Amino acid sequence: MEFEDCRIERTDRYVHVAFGRPRLVLSSAVLGGGLVTARRAVNLKVAANRGPDASGLKSPEQTLAGFCRDRGWDGPVVGMMTAASMDSFRSAVSGQGADRAAALVTAGLSNALRAGDPAGALPMAAGTINIIVLCAAALRPEAMVEAVQLAAEAKAAALMDLGVRSLATGALATGTGTDSLAVVQGPGPEARYCGKHLALGQAVARAVMDALTDSLKRCAGKGP
Helix, strand or coil: CEECCEEEEECCCEEEEEEEEEEEEEECCCECCEEEEEEEEEEEECCCCCCCCCCCCCCHHHHHHHHHHHCCCCCCEEEEEECCCHHHCEEEEEEECCEEEEEEEEECCCCEECCCCCCCCCCCCCCCEEEEEEECCEECHHHHHHHHHHHHHHHHHHHHHCCCECCCCCCECCEECCCEEEEECCCCCEECCCCCCCHHHHHHHHHHHHHHHHHHHHHCCCCC
């Protein structure tokens, strides 16, 4: 699969997105998180009960970095982890021209929570929703923050539309306790804004909602 100049590969172990050239990425990823320039993004499946030294490495960052190094994936990496099955992977593209966005999603719900639930109400569990958003436009940092906001709102909307409940309180869930999200700048025209009144913002939200809804509907009951 390709989107703009990104090459996307999915196996039963990982989702790997190789950028045609270094891209600005804003993310909550465990490896390369924050606002960074990266060459690739990786979503790696790990065992649900993985201990800190299960891979011979002492941290998620080292595990991800070592995995990429072993495969010859050079350059700065934005890396996420999940115990959800890669069978949950779904993608969606929305919009046209520079106002296009793609969402790459893996999902599990064994850790479903609502924003504002009591901290520590549930032990940290394996289920997580990981989302990588690829944009055609070259989003400025302020537009990337808007895109993150919209992607998070779209995730919550998709969960609520499906009636997913917090395992802590029974209220409608808005995510899980271990979600990760990345927004990747595109090679196209510069975009300063990415809000709900713009076609680009609509594309980001729609792509996330479509991919996540498809993932949760098709993979319900098939693992964390």
